[in-house]
Amino acid sequence: MTGRVALVGAGQTRFGSLDASPRTLLREALGEALASVEAGLRPAEVDEGILATLGFSGWQIGNPAAILSEELGHPGMPVLRVENACASGGGGVRSAWLALRSDAEGLVLVAGLEKMTDASSLRRRYWLGVSGETEYERLSGLTFPGVYALMAERYLRERGLGKEVLGAVAVKNHANGVLNPKAHLRKPLRLEDHAHAPRVAEPLGLYDCCPVSDGAAVVLLAGEERARKLTRDPVWISSVGAASDTLALADRASLTSLGASVRAGREAFRKASTKPSEVQVAELHDCFTIAELLALEDLGLVPPGEAPRRTLEGRTALHSELPVNPSGGLKSKGHPLGATGVGQLVELFHQLRGECGERQVEGAERGLAHNVGGSGATCTVTLLEV
Amino acid sequence: MTGRVALVGAGQTRFGSLDASPRTLLREALGEALASVEAGLRPAEVDEGILATLGFSGWQIGNPAAILSEELGHPGMPVLRVENACASGGGGVRSAWLALRSDAEGLVLVAGLEKMTDASSLRRRYWLGVSGETEYERLSGLTFPGVYALMAERYLRERGLGKEVLGAVAVKNHANGVLNPKAHLRKPLRLEDHAHAPRVAEPLGLYDCCPVSDGAAVVLLAGEERARKLTRDPVWISSVGAASDTLALADRASLTSLGASVRAGREAFRKASTKPSEVQVAELHDCFTIAELLALEDLGLVPPGEAPRRTLEGRTALHSELPVNPSGGLKSKGHPLGATGVGQLVELFHQLRGECGERQVEGAERGLAHNVGGSGATCTVTLLEV
Numbered sequence: 077m078t079g080r081v082a083l084v085g086a087g088q089t090r091f092g093s094l095d096a097s098p099r100t101l102l103r104e105a106l107g108e109a110l111a112s113v114e115a116g117l118r119p120a121e122v123d124e125g126i127l128a129t130l131g132f133s134g135w136q137i138g139n140p141a142a143i144l145s146e147e148l149g150h151p152g153m154p155v156l157r158v159e160n161a162c163a164s165g166g167g168g169v170r171s172a173w174l175a176l177r178s179d180a181e182g183l184v185l186v187a188g189l190e191k192m193t194d195a196s197s198l199r200r201r202y203w204l205g206v207s208g209e210t211e212y213e214r215l216s217g218l219t220f221p222g223v224y225a226l227m228a229e230r231y232l233r234e235r236g237l238g239k240e241v242l243g244a245v246a247v248k249n250h251a252n253g254v255l256n257p258k259a260h261l262r263k264p265l266r267l268e269d270h271a272h273a274p275r276v277a278e279p280l281g282l283y284d285c286c287p288v289s290d291g292a293a294v295v296l297l298a299g300e301e302r303a304r305k306l307t308r309d310p311v312w313i314s315s316v317g318a319a320s321d322t323l324a325l326a327d328r329a330s331l332t333s334l335g336a337s338v339r340a341g342r343e344a345f346r347k348a349s350t351k352p353s354e355v356q357v358a359e360l361h362d363c364f365t366i367a368e369l370l371a372l373e374d375l376g377l378v379p380p381g382e383a384p385r386r387t388l389e390g391r392t393a394l395h396s397e398l399p400v401n402p403s404g405g406l407k408s409k410g411h412p413l414g415a416t417g418v419g420q421l422v423e424l425f426h427q428l429r430g431e432c433g434e435r436q437v438e439g440a441e442r443g444l445a446h447n448v449g450g451s452g453a454t455c456t457v458t459l460l461e462v
Numbered sequence: 463m464t465g466r467v468a469l470v471g472a473g474q475t476r477f478g479s480l481d482a483s484p485r486t487l488l489r490e491a492l493g494e495a496l497a498s499v500e501a502g503l504r505p506a507e508v509d510e511g512i513l514a515t516l517g518f519s520g521w522q523i524g525n526p527a528a529i530l531s532e533e534l535g536h537p538g539m540p541v542l543r544v545e546n547a548c549a550s551g552g553g554g555v556r557s558a559w560l561a562l563r564s565d566a567e568g569l570v571l572v573a574g575l576e577k578m579t580d581a582s583s584l585r586r587r588y589w590l591g592v593s594g595e596t597e598y599e600r601l602s603g604l605t606f607p608g609v610y611a612l613m614a615e616r617y618l619r620e621r622g623l624g625k626e627v628l629g630a631v632a633v634k635n636h637a638n639g640v641l642n643p644k645a646h647l648r649k650p651l652r653l654e655d656h657a658h659a660p661r662v663a664e665p666l667g668l669y670d671c672c673p674v675s676d677g678a679a680v681v682l683l684a685g686e687e688r689a690r691k692l693t694r695d696p697v698w699i700s701s702v703g704a705a706s707d708t709l710a711l712a713d714r715a716s717l718t719s720l721g722a723s724v725r726a727g728r729e730a731f732r733k734a735s736t737k738p739s740e741v742q743v744a745e746l747h748d749c750f751t752i753a754e755l756l757a758l759e760d761l762g763l764v765p766p767g768e769a770p771r772r773t774l775e776g777r778t779a780l781h782s783e784l785p786v787n788p789s790g791g792l793k794s795k796g797h798p799l800g801a802t803g804v805g806q807l808v809e810l811f812h813q814l815r816g817e818c819g820e821r822q823v824e825g826a827e828r829g830l831a832h833n834v835g836g837s838g839a840t841c842t843v844t845l846l847e848v
Contacts, residue, residue, distance in 0.1 A: 078564045136592025139547035142839035145706040154704035156553045157545045161525035167542045178564035207524020318540035320531040447481045453528035
């Protein structure tokens with residue numbers, strides 16, 4: 077009763093501190109996505125649109141999805157905004173996938189969009205803070221770097237590790253980001269830069285934290301019949317797993333594993349009848365360096381306890397057994413909240429079609445995208461194949 | 463390839479100025495919805511949850527859906543927040559419907575939740591304002607009563623009508639709300655009260671505007687196989703149409719018709735292979751009295767130009783040829799933004815099962831819910847039948 081669904085097009089702006097309005101960013105990503113469809117696609121041929129956003133730092137809190145039909149140039153198109161904090165993009169893709177399983181001729185556009193750099197840091201802190209646990213954590217002054225610092229502190233202590241393992245994640249992702257023309261921070265990072273960085277929240281320093289970015293990303297999903305008409309190189313969605321966890325860290329059993337990642341990953345692999353060892357390229361949600369280490373083990377991509385050693389040995393680098401974050405990840409590519417999860421799929425769309433030039437993962441046919449909301453209260457895991 | 467989907471349970475809090483936290487309101491509605499399922503339903507049997515909300519007036523802007531799994535008592539359940547301003551509830555139900563068409567054994571919970579009365583009026587004005595058009599309308603000081611006042615002014619002038627036609631809508635909906643134990647404003651209204659009310663934005667007075675309400679509402683949707691196991695009285699979803707329009711009034715062709723309502727209605731009737739004249743009970747989005755008049759004609763429920771006369775003649779009253787807003791509507795039942803669209807379906811669930819006591823529409827077997835976002839930039843129309 078369920079049909080296959082594919083990505084048939086993708087586009088995104090550069091992520092960064094961009095001198096452009098949210099509408100302008102969206103228009104650029106929409107244009108690139110439409111242009112990427114080989115058989116051509118007119119705006120009026122899109123059946124509906126989903127917009128993933130936290131609301132452009134507050135400038136359009138309600139009804140932002142309405143701008144999708146305006147900027148696409150398809151007046152009246154059904155639209156819906158979805159929001160699961162930083163996992164909004166993955167949530168939007170999952171919604172589209174669920175809907176298209178029963179619509180072989182359908183075509184749904186999923187856009188992610190955020191404009192953050194023109195908000196004051198105070199406004200941003202409020203805005204981000206209310207995506208975490210608002211009653212205890214926020215009122216006690218705990219911001220997101222603080223939340224992830226608690227996880228990192230516990231992780232390093234339990235395993236008897238130093239901060240250089242966090243540095244290894246940052247150095248790798250910056251090295252990848254240098255090769256990505258769409259990345260926010262296109263500069264190499266040395267391990268000593270990481271070690272001597274200004275402190276943000278111990279044990280996290282400046283280079284453990286992703287930047288605050290503007291950007292838009294768009295993917296086009298189609299049912300099987302429609303997909304085959306639009307492209308000779310569809311990227312099939314094997315499955316999208318999703319799960320939740322408590323908002324508050326204090327309510328969780330562990331600080332060194334995200335339960336939502338574990339559950340979303342298991343659901344995704346189960347529904348796709350595949351297993352973690354088959355993943356050949358992964359985009360993981362590295363909002364802070366510690367998060368990439370957590371994800372590697374939570375998703376079963378490496379055996380329990382192996383994430384630090386494999387990272388230090390370069391076994392998650394671009395040309396290795398399991399390339400992680402070839403795009404540069406949130407750390408270097410950037411993190412425009414709602415656009416992040418969609419942007420991960422833009423990267424994998426191009427990786428699995430072999431279109432990534434200098435940062436191409438050779439021969440990759442199966443990819444995974446991992447998108448986390450807040451400090452892990454929501455998560456989606458998307459599996460793709462060609 | 464698409465299967466049938468039904469409502470199998472529903473619950474809601476009273477709408478009103480309620481001395482309870484968002485989590486408490488949600489828990490009450492969840493409990494009532496679970497208890498309404500005849501065969502019984504445990505929290506762990508819900509496959510996933512969708513939360514429709516504008517964010518409790520800003521107290522949980524990001525990731526609010528995570529509280530769904532916590533308050534339901536189903537840790538880890540996949541959740542997603544959807545938001546299309548005041549049409550969030552309808553959007554959430556549409557998402558669940560689209561997903562369940564390919565999942566005959568699936569069960570999705572859609573909750574709507576808002577806590578508004580404890581926010582300052584300034585905060586509320588900001589909060590609601592950024593659900594409209596933010597660049598021109600908001601910066602020029604136009605709030606929602608102002609936007610609908612422009613529509614009402616134009617409507618009355620074009621048709622040569624006085625304000626008593628607006629009053630007739632308010633009087634009818636208050637009369638219905640008196641019979642609804644869950645309504646916010648359970649008091650009768652006389653036409654002269656309406657005529658002499660304090661002015662809000664000409665031609666709209668106090669009794670043309672819905673109240674600011676707190677509340678939560680929950681519906682349970684199931685695929686056909688699952689639905690038949692859970693209840694002997696499923697309420698089938700015939701279809702859910704959706705559409706968008708420009709955010710700004712100035713960009714629209716008409717001030718006296720909402721294009722999104724017209725398109726969403728047409729899509730809904732087309733997909734359900736039914737027609738407006740078959741609707742026996744309707745919950746229409748009467749955020750302001752003028753909105754009910756617009757909707758009657760936009761949806762084709764009455765012939766063009768007939769809405770005022772039929773309303774004045776009592777032909778949309780509880781015991782008439784087309785009962786509109788038997789619940790009291792937004793005007794009297796109340797309008798807790800995200801909960802409103804879900805609450806409309808709670809009402810229709812009980813109406814079509816003949817469970818509405820004093821306000822029961824006799825013999826109703828086909829219902830329509832019409833949910834509008836902002837000043838009409840988004841809209842859903844849901845058709846139900848037993």
